[in-house]
């Protein structure tokens with residue numbers, strides 16, 4: 001009887017332990033450019049139930065990447081990783097902008113990054129009704145940047161508007177700009193003219209155009225041998241030029257890892273996911289593990305959020321350059337080793 005009581009107590013404790021969940025960074029952890037990293041499929045298979053807990057372990061993908069809808073990203077990743085990932089498991093750099101729709105749904109906003117009209121399609125999928133892109137600006141007046149030839153296909157995807165009569169209320173840098181020269185020029189024009197492209201310059205204090213960046217990454221790891229410049233480098237370039245033009249930087253809002261806003265948003269998504277996985281109320285305080293390759297974003301953000309963090313050696317961080325500026329709970333060679341270590345730690 002004593003043994004039975006202990007076993008029931010252990011079981012009840014096990015049932016009462018907060019649920020285990022993971023947050024995976026994508027670039028440098030799961031994917032290297034267009035291809036999955038070698039151990040990525042195994043790591044997700046373990047979470048799908050092939051583990052010592054004999055349980056399916058919920059996870060989200062938390063990336064500073066983007067440039068497409070969460071639906072399209074989930075479809076592509078599911079196919080590349082041979083597993084089923086739902087759009088609700090994916091938080092991209094710009095996903096948090098869904099919280100901006102109430103304020104800007106019917107205002108004219110400029111959505112930068114990506115190619116052609118993709119950022120407009122993403123913005124409209126969130127609920128923005130008057131979203132425009134760099135391509136729309138070039139289609140309106142290509143002389144805004146004399147060194148570019150606007151192609152017929154670009155013009156075909158453009159949404160007609162007269163930017164000289166339609167004030168832009170906000171500039172959202174959704175994803176990494178493809179042509180920094182054009183986008184720096186356009187942002188400087190919008191901010192100096194108080195939102196009316198081609199209009200006279202206005203005094204900085206009278207400007208009311210909101211500027212939002214969704215990804216602070218100076219560097220990120222794709223399939224080139226060395227890390228690449230990210231949207232954080234674009235932001236630095238823009239602010240340097242804007243300062244030379246006006247004497248000071250322009251105030252902005254920053255989202256993306258490691259900002260608290262993005263981890264708070266991730267917590268909300270996890271709460272819903274865990275409630276669906278383990279039942280109502282179980283998503284309140286999960287035992288969280290973040291697996292990332294960039295100490296400045298993944299590890300810094302996870303540590304600040306009170307999550308356990310695992311730094312892998314398949315991305316931005318190079319262990320031969322010395323210890324990381326943000327110390328993880330653990331380091332691992334790759335994402336599979338990271339998952340196995342975390343699950344064994346939680347048994």
Ligand code: G3P
Pocket residue numbers: 025026027028062063064065066176215217219220221230231294
């Ligand atoms: O643009 C993508 C890059 O900045 C980082 O992506 O998945 O490593 O957060 P990720």
Ligand code: MG
Pocket residue numbers: 025026027028029220221292293294315
């Ligand atoms: Mg990464």
